[in-house]
Amino acid sequence: MFSALQIDQGSAEPVYRQISLEIRRAVLDGRLPAGSRLPATRDLARRLGVNRNTVVAAYDALVTEGWVASHTGRGTFVIDRESLATGEPLRSGFSRTVECAAVSGLRSIYRLAISDEGISFVGSYPAGDLMPVDSFAESLQAVLMKDGSSILGYGPTAGSSGLRETIAATMREAGSDVSPERTLVTSGAQQAIELVFRTFVERGDAVVVEEPTYTGALSVLNSLGARIVGVGVDEEGIRPELLQVALDRHKPKLLYVQPTFHNPTTTEMGRERRREVVEICRRQGCLIVEDDWAGDLRFDGESQPTLHAIDGGSNVVYLSTFSKKLMPGLRVGWVVAPDAVMERLVELKRLQDCGTSPLIQAALDHFLRAGGLDAHLKKILPAYRGRRDAMFEALSRHFPKEAVFVRPTGGLFVWVTLPAGFDGNGLFAAARRRGVLYSRGDLFHGDGSGHNNLRLTYSAADLTEINDGVAVLGDLIRERWSGGSPPGTSGAAESMPIF
Secondary structure, three states, X not given: OHHHOOOOOOOOOOHHHXXXXXXXXXXXXXXXXXXXXXXXXHHHXXXXXXXXXXXXXXXXXXXXXXXXXXXXXXXXXXXXXXXXXXXXXXXXXXXXXXXXXXXXXXXXXXXXXXXXXXXXXXXXXXXXXXXXXXXXXXHHHHHHHHHHHHHOOOOOOOOOHHHHHHHHHHHHHOXXXXXXXXXXXXXXXXXXXXXXXXXXXXXXXXXXXXXXXXXXXXXXXXXXXXXXXXXXXXXXXXXXXXXXXXXXXXXXOEEEEOOOOOOOOOOOOOHHHHHHHHHHHHHHXXXXXXXXXXXXXXXXXXXXXXXHHXXXXXXXXXEEEOOOOOOHHHOOEEEEOOHHHHHHHHHHHHHHOOXXXXXXXXXXXXXXXXXXXXXXXXXXHHHHHHHHHHHHHHHHHHOOOOOEOOOXXXXXXXXXXXXXXXXXXXXXXXXXXXXXXXXXXXXXXXXXXXXXXXXXXXXXXXXXXXXXXXXXXXXXXXXXXXXHXXXXXXXXXXXXXXX
């Protein structure tokens, strides 16, 4: 197989990526069966006439994507993807939902986010050192002492009445007409996204998203066989004139949008842009799914009304989570939707898990009513603001001047754009070997683009890690410009990674 492997030095596709894609094809069509040993990187590089580190980058990409495993002293081997769980050949029995290659983006980010290797700018996670462990433990103990037997049994699928009322009351204070009956407690925002999409989307249905957008949403839509229509963004988020064209042309069922601290670009819609988006979708009969994952994580500026508040809730399904502003281990999010939609969401949730933990809901409700979240936000917002500023300053100091990034007004990360010809995946492999992890930009693009983007999370890193990690990335980026000069002095970035 490897003697026939061809690369095209004139292709826009980086050479390391050509190699990794050809190996993937060989695995899929049976030319490289499970257990096959890949050639040593030095041997394959000599055979192909490329730099050895280009082959190293290709193998690293295959390891990250779950196609091969490397064992020190033994070599790199093709993983038996068909029988990881039982040792039996199962591929013919898998549904399209799990077979779809495009659902792996969320898995890739999650696997790296929970790893403990090096300096990590990967997961959009809150800082573990700032979590309110003691005060939440007090709430947990209090509800166990008061209602132990009842909250250790099954609870309502839609969620506990107390927590649903607390959530609804908070949203009413922010201008939304919300009742507990129209509120569903979910196991995190990821389940909320899946429930909403699964309620509306059939295979082949068009769904409009911002381009780029949240990896978890793309993974669910791909698993459902949706036809994803990406609409470009500017400094205020989705562009209304392009949204109008997409709605006219594709007649989508849904628009999935993040108006506040967009993941990954960090942009925020202004008030007028929000009204315009709501009005366009109302005229076209397109339901809006508003993902407000980080609305409380604001450092600067004034809060904007949610799309749900502007619309009145008739054409917007709203979802949010406690994971990002409090503790992800709670696995508590929520959906607010009209009655007819809520009935179907509850039925789907019943099929999935019969309801989110009553114990965790009771403890969280106690914590919220005691003012725990307000106290927590007062503690973490200044800390996150300081980490954001540290990352912005480090980027300004260590990255080439052609790198584009803005200081976000809230959220957990910074989005960096390098010149279009830059190969971010090669950078990713090299950075990982240097002990620095980040989220690759292509994971947030439905069309596979974004190789020149990086999402760098600052929330869970300390100030020293932020500076040291960004310095490593800056050095690696500069090494990759033609002739070692910063971009702009040589005209273009190289397509093949140089290590």
